[in-house]
Amino acid sequence: MKGYWLVLGTDVTDPEAQAEYGRLWAPVAARYGAKVRRGDHAPALLEAGDKSRILLVEFESLAKARACYDDPEYQAARAFAMKAATRELVIFEGDLG
16 A cells, blocks of 8 residues: 655745745655645645645655655755645555555
């Protein structure tokens, strides 16, 4: 089974921090084989409270999803993501096709 990150976030309030997160995230994502899953239609964000963005990141396994999150380079990037917007990240295992 594959591993996933489900990220629910508010609107970005610090575009510079978001850009820095993207710059730092790219090599970490490549190292762990992370793929952002995009569908044909925007997901419906129901019962989301203050959340306005949703992102699904796919990994080859749950172990890789967890290892990527725990990677010190990702943790450095994460600091910018947390500055850019409020978000929640859930790691789970599944077969989403």
